[in-house]
Amino acid sequence: MHRSHALLLATIAAGALIGACSAGTDSTSLIGSKYVPTGNGDTTTGSSSGGSSSGSSSGGSSSGSSSSGSSSGGGLPTQAPPDAGPGSTTSQAHQYFDSTVYPLLNVCQACHSTGTDGAPEMMDSPADKTYSELDALGLIVTNSQILSQGSHDTGKAPALTSAQQSAITQWLALEAQERVGTAAPVNVMDAIGACASKSDWDAIGWTNLRTQKRTDENANKCTACDNSLCASCHSGGDQGFFMAEGSAFDDGDTSFVQTFQAQGPDMLTYINKFFGLNGTSPVASNAIANKAAAVALGPAYSHPMFVIPPSVQTGITTFVNDALTAYTNHTCTAPTDGGAPPSDDAGP
Numbered sequence: 001m002h003r004s005h006a007l008l009l010a011t012i013a014a015g016a017l018i019g020a021c022s023a024g025t026d027s028t029s030l031i032g033s034k035y036v037p038t039g040n041g042d043t044t045t046g047s048s049s050g051g052s053s054s055g056s057s058s059g060g061s062s063s064g065s066s067s068s069g070s071s072s073g074g075g076l077p078t079q080a081p082p083d084a085g086p087g088s089t090t091s092q093a094h095q096y097f098d099s100t101v102y103p104l105l106n107v108c109q110a111c112h113s114t115g116t117d118g119a120p121e122m123m124d125s126p127a128d129k130t131y132s133e134l135d136a137l138g139l140i141v142t143n144s145q146i147l148s149q150g151s152h153d154t155g156k157a158p159a160l161t162s163a164q165q166s167a168i169t170q171w172l173a174l175e176a177q178e179r180v181g182t183a184a185p186v187n188v189m190d191a192i193g194a195c196a197s198k199s200d201w202d203a204i205g206w207t208n209l210r211t212q213k214r215t216d217e218n219a220n221k222c223t224a225c226d227n228s229l230c231a232s233c234h235s236g237g238d239q240g241f242f243m244a245e246g247s248a249f250d251d252g253d254t255s256f257v258q259t260f261q262a263q264g265p266d267m268l269t270y271i272n273k274f275f276g277l278n279g280t281s282p283v284a285s286n287a288i289a290n291k292a293a294a295v296a297l298g299p300a301y302s303h304p305m306f307v308i309p310p311s312v313q314t315g316i317t318t319f320v321n322d323a324l325t326a327y328t329n330h331t332c333t334a335p336t337d338g339g340a341p342p343s344d345d346a347g348p
């Protein structure tokens, strides 16, 4: 029932998005495949701005364990990988990534190590850095968005070649094998979902998070880009982010349930907006803050810009850290067995 509900909403919202965006007459309006390419000459390619990195993830939230910001070469702040076992540099899956997958991603790095067009920074060199970034973003999971993303950025980003597709599939299968035992990555993400606190979630104040027009945008040409709720486009879970708060589609716990408790095919689709992994330890993914940093570099009429109010960032950080703490302390009210594995990895 939730499933069909979500699909329906997704359909409605997608229609709304297209409607909203096609209201613009300016042919430069929409970029990104989801924004309906308008096939003009595209003079904006150079817009990557030297900016790069821009450390984004302000709101800390790197779980209690400090260490974070190792980001020597710039890029997404990430924690040092585990010393041994899944995720460590000596793991077979990790080594397969370094030797076989990473070299195939250089076409992607053109944007994903620089932030070109508002691309999330997640493929910085060297290979180990990219690995940590992808893990922290919750992308090292079976059915990863890396595999499903397809061509994007108005076609400037190519779909995966079959060589890339099969190497990545092979790699993720190795990861799943390795991470099984203490817990498969999917299970860790599922378990952390059970640690999410609804009252922390409600304290975030999602309706205070709104889009903000760029100075070079005309608000009449992109109706959801000026002081709009994220729910204007994400109320049905569209584009991997489930945010119905403040909309007619919100029944009080819709977004929370869909993000952290969904079963079936939607399970784990949205949770990486909040949590990622470092091997088999859950970490903050900072996806919302990362997106804010990315869109700040995006050109006019790309994904609406937004600035996270401090109260909202604090609320998200508290929400995430409380869940990570509950996971570590085995105090989650989990439907499954949620919580860190009893003995094994224990962590530092």
Ligand code: HEC
Residues within 6 Å of the ligand: 032, 033, 034, 105, 107, 108, 109, 110, 111, 112, 116, 117, 118, 119, 120, 137, 145, 146, 149, 152, 153, 156, 157, 158, 159, 160
């Ligand atoms: C021309 C620039 C460009 C290239 C090249 C590119 N991307 Fe992207 N990518 C983007 C932009 C911009 C976004 C954010 C907007 C979107 O999703 O369309 C993005 C988003 C993504 C996302 C979603 C990440 C998230 O959490 O939001 C994934 C996954 C991704 N790209 C994978 C790839 C892969 C794999 C390649 C190489 C085959 C690649 N990209 C090449 C520009 C690019």
Ligand code: HEC
Residues within 6 Å of the ligand: 017, 020, 032, 034, 035, 145, 209, 210, 211, 224, 225, 228, 229, 230, 231, 232, 233, 234, 239, 240, 241, 273, 287, 288, 291, 302, 303, 304, 305, 306
């Ligand atoms: C006009 C419609 C629209 C609005 C309004 C909007 N988004 Fe998006 N969002 C999209 C589309 C389309 C994508 C996928 C392409 C991209 O990333 O640019 C996306 C992608 C994202 C992603 C990345 C999901 C992923 O994994 O690839 C995040 C995070 C996100 N949006 C957050 C927000 C937040 C936070 C707000 C409110 C401040 C917001 N969005 C408002 C249309 C919108």
